[in-house]
Amino acid sequence: MDWKAAQAGFDEALTGDGAPRDVYAGLVDTLQAFDDEEISRRERLQHVSLINQGITFTVYGREEGVERIFPFDFVPRVISAADWASVETGLVQRLETINLFLADLYSDQKCLRDGIIPHDLVFERGDFRRELIGTRPRHGIYTHIVGTDLLRGADGEFLVLEDNCRCPSGVSYVLENRNLLSRVFPELFSQYGVRPVEQYPQLLLETLRFTAPRGRENPNVTVLTPGVYNSAYFEHSFLAREMGVPLVEGRDLIVEDDQVFMRTTRGKQRVDVIYRRIDDEYIDPVIFDPTSMLGVPGLIHAWQAGNVTLANAPGAGVADDKAIYPWVPDLVKYYLDEDILLPQIKTWVGRRGDEAAYIREHLPELVVKLAGGAGGYGMLVGPTATAAEIAEFREAFDESPEAYIAQPLVEFSSHPTYIDGEFVPRRVDLRPFALCGDGIRVIPGGLTRVALEEGSYVVNSSQGGGSKDTWILAEPTA
Amino acid sequence: MRGMLSRAAENIYWMGRYVERSAEICRMLNVGEQLTVELRGLSPEMACQFWRQLQNIYPGSMAPDIEGNDVDEVSLSYLWGYLVGSGNDLSVASSIRRARENARAVREYLTREVFELINECWLQLDVDVRSAGERHAAPDQVVQRVMREVYGISGAIDRTFIRDEAWLFLTMGMMFERMYRGLLVMQHRLPILLEHPADLDIPLHHARVRGVLRSLASLENYRRVHGADLDPDRVARFLLFDEHTPHSVRVCLGRMEQAIIILEAGTGMSEAARLIGRLSARLRYEENELMALGDLEAVCADLVASVTEVNDVLSHQYFTT
Structure with missing residues (x-):
């Protein structure tokens, strides 16, 4: 069977001449032994398995609330122990910094006073919740569960694309993909020592319990979901089930005297820790969006009074704002006195004079975006833009260069993916998950999302993306 | 007993009702079909009466709008109507769909076996619902299949549920x-x-x-x-x-x-x-x-x-x- 190496960017499995890289040799060997018919049979099996198990996400749009499966490609991504070790160390450093930054931002704001990060930059961010200044969550942890999106650049080096410090999704697929692959293609594991991921729910529960309010011996933990129509409902339900805790909706909770209770068949029961999968904006209509029907009135006050833990803490989203991203290396230096270990995508910041000049001169090569924008508005993709578009954009840029950031277009890595009987290169990213509790623990694996369309850079599940199992190899034993 | 979420208790109570209801309707349709065969030549009126009484046994259900005592027409209409009839909230399909909705809402309380069997049952039935207009599948076979599946669900509940x-x-x-x-x-x-x-x-x-x-x-x-x-x-x-x-x-x-x-x-x-x-x-x-x-x-x-x-x-x- 043919294997095609990527023509552009780094190919994770194959070298330029099409030979497998060292860690992929065993896998390619094993897969070569399958014929088309056998692969088709197993693909059908995995499809039916996903459907029957209801491993779905909800797509919004034309047909409101249609359940879809997240396409799964059985060719696993393999990451060597050495490569993973540097990712892991880099993530730990990054998350330690982010929690120190958030703790500082919502208390003394030394980083602002010391000029590490511009004062107005932080204050104009919608995700910075100034009403929460002065609230310190238990152990000073603001973001307990983080999913950081990584890409591999042209030289194969991992780069941080963005952090997700609010309600990162996808970990259920990490576990279910492993489960599925080991059942449908058990042979693939025969030549590898793959580090397990199944311990995640237990570690998550430990993390949540660790952050419970003081004096709660046996804390009641819950997962808070917007409900069955939310796109990530499967994951909310999965995590509650795997942790053995109730999955609650806003209407199940009630706040009295700054204590949170859930409505049970035996009356009210106190809740100590809420792993909330509802965005800040909707979590408490008293403080944030008053029209929200998903939240719990009074929840933020209960949290501020120290009577309930919210994971992740409200206001944590400011740390993953793309306007803050360029400053993360400076924050690492400031809080830890270390150089950043896991590189970021080079970012030029319009509010820095010399960088603004660079952006202006290199518009045709850069991806330029409004620091506070979203959804592609106010964005220029230089390499694909026409001269007229660039000229028009330059005018807008000149009016307020401080509003923009710019990055090079990253030709991120590809991975062999089985499509129509062939192993063809498709672009992939990686979202490892980390838990911040009694220490920071990175789960050895992550969600590899793959752009299934040829040439596409879009890996999102809602836009034709799929996923793969991600193998982190154990250190070879002597 | 520690108490469970009231909403979850309600969902699970109703899941039980819908699972049971789907089995009961299937059995009723199965009996109706056999009675129709038995009574067709002897008393078509009695066979038609059997079908029409379903409205009393399932109050609020949407029965087929069909007059007369053409036993084949009446039985087929009622069979489809109570199997997958669109707009009939008391059909087998509607009951399974609701059982599945309730199961999804309380999945953390269910064993994998129970959820998957309910889900599979609905997914298959959904195909029947979509093709009901064309009536490819023989209704009696669908009824038999669903009944077996519901017995499977009940078995999984019995064998796996804490x-x-x-x-x-x-x-x-x-x-x-x-x-x-x-x-x-x-x-x-x-x-x-x-x-x-x-x-x-x-x-x-x-x-x-x-x-x-x-x-x-x-x-x-x-x-x-x-x-x-x-x-x-x-x-x-x-x-x-x-x-x-x-x-x-x-x-x-x-x-x-x-x-x-x-x-x-x-x-x-x-x-x-x-x-x-x-x-x-x-x-x-x-x-x-x-x-x-x-x-x-x-x-x-x-x-x-x-x-x-x-x-x-x-x-x-x-x-x-």
Whole structure:
């Protein structure tokens, strides 16, 4: 069977001449032994398995609330122990910094006073919740569960694309993909020592319990979901089930005297820790969006009074704002006195004079975006833009260069993916998950999302993306 | 018992009701089909009457708009209407879909086996629903398949479910539905069989009595206890008061009573427990008094009213805290 190496960017499995890289040799060997018919049979099996198990996400749009499966490609991504070790160390450093930054931002704001990060930059961010200044969550942890999106650049080096410090999704697929692959293609594991991921729910529960309010011996933990129509409902339900805790909706909770209770068949029961999968904006209509029907009135006050833990803490989203991203290396230096270990995508910041000049001169090569924008508005993709578009954009840029950031277009890595009987290169990213509790623990694996369309850079599940199992190899034993 | 989320308890209670309901409707359709075959040449009116009575047994259901006594047309319309009929909230498809919606909402309380079987059942049925207009599949085969699948679901519930509070609510939902629907079947189908007109056609009469027993999964059980003598009075007593057959009202109420006693252990007796206990005692000790009234329809109607109250009190007590 043919294997095609990527023509552009780094190919994770194959070298330029099409030979497998060292860690992929065993896998390619094993897969070569399958014929088309056998692969088709197993693909059908995995499809039916996903459907029957209801491993779905909800797509919004034309047909409101249609359940879809997240396409799964059985060719696993393999990451060597050495490569993973540097990712892991880099993530730990990054998350330690982010929690120190958030703790500082919502208390003394030394980083602002010391000029590490511009004062107005932080204050104009919608995700910075100034009403929460002065609230310190238990152990000073603001973001307990983080999913950081990584890409591999042209030289194969991992780069941080963005952090997700609010309600990162996808970990259920990490576990279910492993489960599925080991059942449908058990042979693939025969030549590898793959580090397990199944311990995640237990570690998550430990993390949540660790952050419970003081004096709660046996804390009641819950997962808070917007409900069955939310796109990530499967994951909310999965995590509650795997942790053995109730999955609650806003209407199940009630706040009295700054204590949170859930409505049970035996009356009210106190809740100590809420792993909330509802965005800040909707979590408490008293403080944030008053029209929200998903939240719990009074929840933020209960949290501020120290009577309930919210994971992740409200206001944590400011740390993953793309306007803050360029400053993360400076924050690492400031809080830890270390150089950043896991590189970021080079970012030029319009509010820095010399960088603004660079952006202006290199518009045709850069991806330029409004620091506070979203959804592609106010964005220029230089390499694909026409001269007229660039000229028009330059005018807008000149009016307020401080509003923009710019990055090079990253030709991120590809991975062999089985499509129509062939192993063809498709672009992939990686979202490892980390838990911040009694220490920071990175789960050895992550969600590899793959752009299934040829040439596409879009890996999102809602836009034709799929996923793969991600193998982190154990250190070879002597 | 620690108490569970009220919303989850409600979902799981209703999941039990819908699972049970789908099995009951399937069985009813299956019996209807067989009766139609038996009665087609003898009394098409009687066969059509069987189908039309479904509206009484499933109050609020959307029955096919069909007149006359063309037995093939009537039976096929009712069969499809109560299997996958669009707009019929009391069809098999609607019941399975709702069971699955409830299961999705409380998946963390279910075992993987239970959820997957419900999900698979719905996914397959959904295909039938979508192709119902074309009517590719033979309805009797769909009915048979769904019934087997629902028995599979019940088996998975029995074999894999921890006996916790969720299971108690699930049991109460299933038992309630079985008992409630059984009473409606008796109320609307049995009284006429208790009459003994001079021109009684015995084979036809027996076919209808068998139909009642079979639609409540009790024909073989009845024969084991009472032999082949299909005396309607004995049938009524069996379906109401027998202490062993799983579809008798007494057994269903008894299981609800056991569930609520465990549920409320150490908390004092609630209104729901009192109601169920009182009703259960009636079924245990007042068989002769109730039958002596000589008005089975009224007895059943009275029991339907009482069990409806049980449902309301349970809802108020546990689901709307």
